[in-house]
Amino acid sequence: MKLGMKQVTSMKKVSLEKRFNDYYTETKDSVLVIQCAIAAAIRNSFSTSDFSFLAQDLIRSLFLTDDAVRSIPLSCVYFRDYFSDDEWQTVINRLFSSPEEFEQITKKSSIYIEKLRPRFTSGEQPTDKKTSMISYFKDAAGKRHSWTLSNINPDITKEEHYALLSILGTLTIFEKDGIRRFVEPIYADFRIFEPGFDRRNEEEAAELQKMMGSLLPITTKEIPEAVPSFDQTAALQEQFIDSIDDEIENEEDDLYDDLTELEKELPDLAMKLILEGKPIDEVQQAIDRRKEEQAFDSQAVPVGKTLSNKERFQQVLAQKNRSKQNKSSLLSQINRRGKRR
DSSP states (O other), X not given: OOOSHHHHHHSOHHHHHHHHHHHHHHHOOHHHHHHHHHHXXXXXXXXXXXXXXXXXXXXXXXXXXXXXXXXXXGGGGGGGGGSOHHHHHHHHHHHSSSHHHHHHHHHHHHHHHHTTHHHHTOOOOOOSSEEEEEEEEEOTTSOEEXXXXXXXXXXXXXXXXXXXXXXXXXXXXXXXXXXXXXSEEEEEEEEEEOOOOOTTSHHHHHHHHHHHOOOOOTTSOOOOTTSOOGGGHHHHHHHHHHHHXXXXXXXXXXXXXXXXXXXHHHHHHHHHHHHTTOOHHHHHHHHHHHHHHHHHHHTTOOTTOOOOHHHHHHHHHHHHHHHHHHHHHHHHHHHHHHHHO
């Protein structure tokens, strides 16, 4: 079972108090428990949640009965509010040879800590905005490392901020690879997070979904921006029909009887390919191929008339040129629609 900085700064109060008691029952390491309790007091000083008087019964018991705490007598000044006046006098008598020694040894620490004592037992400090703190320390080897604490209230002075982090430098138990971590604070910043969306609010979730519409499955092929959305498919069909109608009007009726069926087929083909997610160039290529096939199948030749190879080649070439023109016109229209959107 572990008890260290990670547990002290991440666990909730009820779970953390249980960890304190269980750890001491298992290890009897009162020195580590006391130092972790000091770190918890620092967490309470910053936190929006209540970590004040953490594991109070255990801490009081250790100072009043455990002999191992005599090795860290200065630690008692962080827990003055845990004791009544009579109990506090008992603690002093156990840890110091006389009241004068207590005053002499703890004077500097007491002056330093006295202004911070209200922070140690402040309890819940709610804030409207979610805030985190990232701080940087030198370790015992002189190397820099960071330490982050989340869900804090940044309503604290610069002097208090530095003083609280400096207390971590007096603790000896927080090490990594045998090197003490929090020797000297270098600098620290608050990061305030502005509220985003909250789908737990049903009304907000409904409004967000209404605004965004529906996403396609991730496996759907990407459609370039020039391709119209599904609600523009009908308009695209009309464009194809118009372009085909123009071709029919500009040619002799007796050469294009078979285009009546093609007129019906091409818009459906275009819609099918667009709905399948095909890029616009593939859509146009498929339409061009279908037109060529129709031209070769029917040869657009009226009954009783036979075309020469040269005439047939000229007819197919003219058909391709018209297809290119139609493609250019279609792309221009789609791009204009996209810009308007």
